Amino acid sequence: MNEAAIETHGLSKSYRDKAALRGLELNVPRGSIYGFLGRNGAGKTTTLKLLMGILRRDAGEMRIFGEAMDSEAAQVEARRRIGFVSEDKELYPFMTVGQMIRFTRSFFPGWRRDLEEKYLELFRLPLNRSVPKLSKGMRTQLMILLAMARGADLLVMDEPTSGLDPIMTEEVLQALADLAAGEGVTIFFSSHQLTEVEQICDHVCLIDDGQKVLDGVLDDLKSQYRRIVLVFDSAAPSALAGLKGIDHLRRAGRTASMLAHVDVESVVACTQEFAPLSVEVHPVTLKELFMDHVRGG
Numbered sequence: 001m002n003e004a005a006i007e008t009h010g011l012s013k014s015y016r017d018k019a020a021l022r023g024l025e026l027n028v029p030r031g032s033i034y035g036f037l038g039r040n041g042a043g044k045t046t047t048l049k050l051l052m053g054i055l056r057r058d059a060g061e062m063r064i065f066g067e068a069m070d071s072e073a074a075q076v077e078a079r080r081r082i083g084f085v086s087e088d089k090e091l092y093p094f095m096t097v098g099q100m101i102r103f104t105r106s107f108f109p110g111w112r113r114d115l116e117e118k119y120l121e122l123f124r125l126p127l128n129r130s131v132p133k134l135s136k137g138m139r140t141q142l143m144i145l146l147a148m149a150r151g152a153d154l155l156v157m158d159e160p161t162s163g164l165d166p167i168m169t170e171e172v173l174q175a176l177a178d179l180a181a182g183e184g185v186t187i188f189f190s191s192h193q194l195t196e197v198e199q200i201c202d203h204v205c206l207i208d209d210g211q212k213v214l215d216g217v218l219d220d221l222k223s224q225y226r227r228i229v230l231v232f233d234s235a236a237p238s239a240l241a242g243l244k245g246i247d248h249l250r251r252a253g254r255t256a257s258m259l260a261h262v263d264v265e266s267v268v269a270c271t272q273e274f275a276p277l278s279v280e281v282h283p284v285t286l287k288e289l290f291m292d293h294v295r296g297g
Helices: 044-051 072-079 097-105 113-123 136-149 166-183 194-200 218-224 238-242 264-274 286-295
Strands: 004-015 018-029 033-037 059-064 082-085 154-158 186-190 203-208 211-217 226-231 246-252 255-260 278-282
Touching: 004 044, 004 186, 018 044, 018 059, 018 186, 018 203, 018 211, 033 044, 033 166, 033 194, 044 059, 044 154, 044 186, 082 136, 097 136, 113 136, 113 166, 136 154, 136 166, 166 186, 166 194, 194 286, 203 218, 203 286, 211 218, 211 286, 218 286, 226 264, 238 246, 238 264, 246 286, 255 264, 255 286, 264 278
Parallel strands: 033 186, 033 203, 082 154, 154 186
Antiparallel strands: 004 018, 004 059, 203 211, 226 255, 226 278, 246 255
């Protein structure tokens, strides 16, 4: 996992006078399942479209499997190794599932029949059903099949479980986990579904307003951060914001909630000067990290 599947440095993109990305830095380890997070308008879809060559960057660098994306030839070669599942799940509406598979297969000499058969059986896709009659979940599954059977080394996905029912969501998530573990495929996907990201991702990156605000190995991030909750006999003092090691502070009446990740024991010790009635330290979830870093204190 030493080689990066995706690297960006100073990646920037604007639409007229509005900046969508502001010097984005990414390092996606090869073979990882990498969750790319942010609220609507944060720059996630723009990033995915830049990686796929659908948009052109204004500034910065991009590398796919170590190769600089500085020419059309390099981008074409990279796309041969990438499977893209867009949020709108676009497929040819005049084809059936079987026709879509045969049509796509004809472009890839290294097409893997074993994976085609595996995902047809796993997803129970009806070969004779036309694309417009497929559910949103089936369209997602068909796009995964088309991407993987062609031999993709990198799967880029935009909201892959959007609109899926719980059973279909679980099948898609399990398929993604199996791809990374069994085939060594790197999976880079954006999502608003934080519980799903927490379920299968080993790395996460959170962006806000076109910039990275948090990234790393998910388990490491969750072990580094702690929630400190203080209760006072009167209004929680605003001076708590001056404590070193506090990322975010929220005060509500007699209660103060702080997110800390630098020497939490020392932070707790320092709170004693404010004479709290009680101090509790809790582990954090990915949702809490998301909310605090996006919404702030």
